[in-house]
Amino acid sequence: MSEMSDKPEKTGRLSVFKTYKLYVGGKFPRSESGRVYEVTDPKGDWLANAPLSSRKDARDAVVAARKAFGAWSGATAYNRGQILYRVAEMLEGRREQFVREVAEAEGLSKSKAAAQVDAAIDRWVWYAGWTDKIAQVVGGGNPVAGPFFNLSSPEPTGVVAVLAPQESSFLGLVSVIAPVIATGNTAVVIASEKSPLPALSLGEVLATSDLPGGVVNVLSGRTAEIAAPLAAHMDVNAIDLAGADETLAKELEIAAADNLKRVLRPQPVDDADWSAAPGIDRMTAFLETKTVWHPTGSLGASGSSY
Amino acid sequence: MPTTAPTSGGAAPGLTDVTASDSALRRFLHGLPGVDAVGLEARAASLGTRSIKTTAKAYAIDLAISMVDLTTLEGADTPGKVRALGAKAVHPDPTDRGTPATAAVCVYPDMVAVAKEAVAGSDVKVASVATAFPAGRAPLSVKLADVREAVAAGADEIDMVIDRGAFLAGRYLKVYDEIVAVKEACGTDARLKVIFETGELSTYDNIRRASWLGMLAGADFIKTSTGKVAVNATPANTLLMLEAVRDFRAQTGVQVGVKPAGGIRTSKDAVKFLVLVNETAGPDWLDNHWFRFGASSLLNDLLMQRQKLATGRYSGPDYVTVD
Numbered sequence: 007m008s009e010m011s012d013k014p015e016k017t018g019r020l021s022v023f024k025t026y027k028l029y030v031g032g033k034f035p036r037s038e039s040g041r042v043y044e045v046t047d048p049k050g051d052w053l054a055n056a057p058l059s060s061r062k063d064a065r066d067a068v069v070a071a072r073k074a075f076g077a078w079s080g081a082t083a084y085n086r087g088q089i090l091y092r093v094a095e096m097l098e099g100r101r102e103q104f105v106r107e108v109a110e111a112e113g114l115s116k117s118k119a120a121a122q123v124d125a126a127i128d129r130w131v132w133y134a135g136w137t138d139k140i141a142q143v144v145g146g147g148n149p150v151a152g153p154f155f156n157l158s159s160p161e162p163t164g165v166v167a168v169l170a171p172q173e174s175s176f177l178g179l180v181s182v183i184a185p186v187i188a189t190g191n192t193a194v195v196i197a198s199e200k201s202p203l204p205a206l207s208l209g210e211v212l213a214t215s216d217l218p219g220g221v222v223n224v225l226s227g228r229t230a231e232i233a234a235p236l237a238a239h240m241d242v243n244a245i246d247l248a249g250a251d252e253t254l255a256k257e258l259e260i261a262a263a264d265n266l267k268r269v270l271r272p273q274p275v276d277d278a279d280w281s282a283a284p285g286i287d288r289m290t291a292f293l294e295t296k297t298v299w300h301p302t303g304s305l306g307a308s309g310s311s312y
Numbered sequence: 313m314p315t316t317a318p319t320s321g322g323a324a325p326g327l328t329d330v331t332a333s334d335s336a337l338r339r340f341l342h343g344l345p346g347v348d349a350v351g352l353e354a355r356a357a358s359l360g361t362r363s364i365k366t367t368a369k370a371y372a373i374d375l376a377i378s379m380v381d382l383t384t385l386e387g388a389d390t391p392g393k394v395r396a397l398g399a400k401a402v403h404p405d406p407t408d409r410g411t412p413a414t415a416a417v418c419v420y421p422d423m424v425a426v427a428k429e430a431v432a433g434s435d436v437k438v439a440s441v442a443t444a445f446p447a448g449r450a451p452l453s454v455k456l457a458d459v460r461e462a463v464a465a466g467a468d469e470i471d472m473v474i475d476r477g478a479f480l481a482g483r484y485l486k487v488y489d490e491i492v493a494v495k496e497a498c499g500t501d502a503r504l505k506v507i508f509e510t511g512e513l514s515t516y517d518n519i520r521r522a523s524w525l526g527m528l529a530g531a532d533f534i535k536t537s538t539g540k541v542a543v544n545a546t547p548a549n550t551l552l553m554l555e556a557v558r559d560f561r562a563q564t565g566v567q568v569g570v571k572p573a574g575g576i577r578t579s580k581d582a583v584k585f586l587v588l589v590n591e592t593a594g595p596d597w598l599d600n601h602w603f604r605f606g607a608s609s610l611l612n613d614l615l616m617q618r619q620k621l622a623t624g625r626y627s628g629p630d631y632v633t634v635d
Contacts, residue, residue, distance in 0.1 A: 065626050072628070240619075241628020264625065 029209025031070030032219015048113035059227035067223035074220030079190035083138035090134035111201035162190035164243030175201035185288035202226035237261035244268035347516035356547035398430020424465035439469035446538035448473035491529035505533035511543030523556035544574025573606025
């Protein structure tokens with residue numbers, strides 16, 4: 007943004023600053039509270055104002071996520087994979103913008119920021135491939151001591167509250183959103199508190215990627231303020247505490263116990279870790295295993311086993 | 313609080329002569345002041361901006377729950393569904409017995425007996441729609457038979473629909489006579505709610521005229537809509553009807569209730585309506601004897617809000633019934 011503000015003097019144009027807004031239910035509202043806060047780069051230079059979400063924004067986001075859950079979890083895994091791949095395509099087209107935003111947000115050089123954005127795009131592709139394969143890896147037929155077919159299949163948990171990592175504003179963000187929605191959950195995401203701009207811009211990409219509104223909802227603001235009502239919310243089924251510090255994580259885990267939310271505790275990470283191969287743990291953390299018993303018929307009478 | 317109710321049709325004191333003939337009635341109804349539509353909608357909107365929080369909100373939510381006419385009016389209604397509805401009306405939130413009961417359950421006439429049994433022993437009333445609900449397109453004899461059957465089955469309240477066709481054609485006395493006849497069929501026990509289907513009346517002037525017509529004919533309640541058309545209760549048309557009952561009491565001393573129905577789904581909406589009642593008709597109407605919400609999904613939202621206030625946590629649809 008600091009580079010941008012230099013430009014008008016050269017070209018004589020007035021600067022066109024971007025109003026960053028939330029992404030909730032497929033729309034781009036301001037915070038219902040009307041509040042904003044100043045976002046700066048690591049040196050303390052002003053970048054933009056971001057919405058300072060309230061607990062009511064969190065509540066509205068949960069309503070949107072719940073509404074979207076039926077269709078998204080019911081979509082075929084193949085379809086979800088296509089949509090996630092589409093996200094990667096759209097991001098590719100706006101690569102320059104994200105490189106700039108990540109560089110400003112995290113104080114990185116252009117080339118390091120570009121590496122982060124490329125890794126994030128590749129991550130969407132990676133998870134897009136997983137949508138129709140995860141069931142084969144963690145589900146399947148179970149041998150049981152009786153005349154039954156016994157099949158286990160993973161099902162999405164529901165609405166997942168996601169506290170995005172605080173440091174890695176974009177690659178970290180994608181690394182926690184993609185696994186949640188790849189398996190059919192819907193997400194309410196709290197962006198990194200000090201670097202929310204790449205997350206808010208990601209909302210614009212998701213809105214143009216055939217992703218149904220409400221599947222991902224992005225809130226910016228004070229993580230502790232928004233996370234508390236989400237952790238206690240009876241209609242949220244799981245919470246990913248990636249962006250919570252130790253004290254906050256403990257508080258949220260206690261609040262989450264009321265309706266037995268699935269809780270993914272903050273994983274110990276150093277800065278480089280988001281770029282490591284992600285594995286499938288973040289997907290399986292938000293899956294429920296459904297097991298079905300089905301009689302095989304009277305095969306036992308003839309002494310045969312199938 | 314005045315508890316007088318018109319005893320029989322046309323008994324509104326001081327206004328007996330206006331219903332003497334079709335032309336006198338038309339003269340009276342068309343002599344009512346015209347409605348300033350812009351002003352009405354602005355007034356309704358501005359009253360909707362009141363902030364009702366904490367203890368006032370808790371009071372409003374409990375009051376709203378006690379005013380709900382829990383309604384099921386589907387072709388697919390079964391005795392089982394009506395029984396479940398009755399149980400819910402008596403104890404809306406089984407996890408919190410401090411929750412007030414709703415005012416009534418509202419069903420089709422053939423379900424009255426089942427509903428009556430389901431709410432037996434409680435103060436919950438059984439309301440029944442009648443008179444060829446929702447269209448109202450049937451001969452008067454059929455409509456009256458419909459009402460008598462419902463009353464005989466034990467209905468405490470009858471929700472009738474007016475003949476909108478006759479009303480819009482300007483045959484006010486026909487509509488009037490029909491309401492009077494239905495009121496008579498209700499007898500002394502059942503209270504009569506008159507549904508105007510405001511969404512089909514086209515203009516605010518017509519809603520004002522229908523309100524006065526209904527009250528002159530002896531309605532105990534005037535009700536906005538059936539819930540079966542595109543436009544149902546709105547803050548503006550409810551405000552207009554609240555003004556009518558206020559003016560009617562000022563003129564005749566007779567208090568008439570108001571029931572907005574259809575389209576009210578959230579607690580926030582319900583509280584806005586309560587503000588309208590308090591600011592327009594006055595606190596005398598803040599009681600389920602004089603104000604009702606015709607609704608089905610509203611109750612769940614009220615219960616979720618109530619749970620939120622009690623526990624501090626947002627509740628969810630998993631913690632209330634599906635119907």
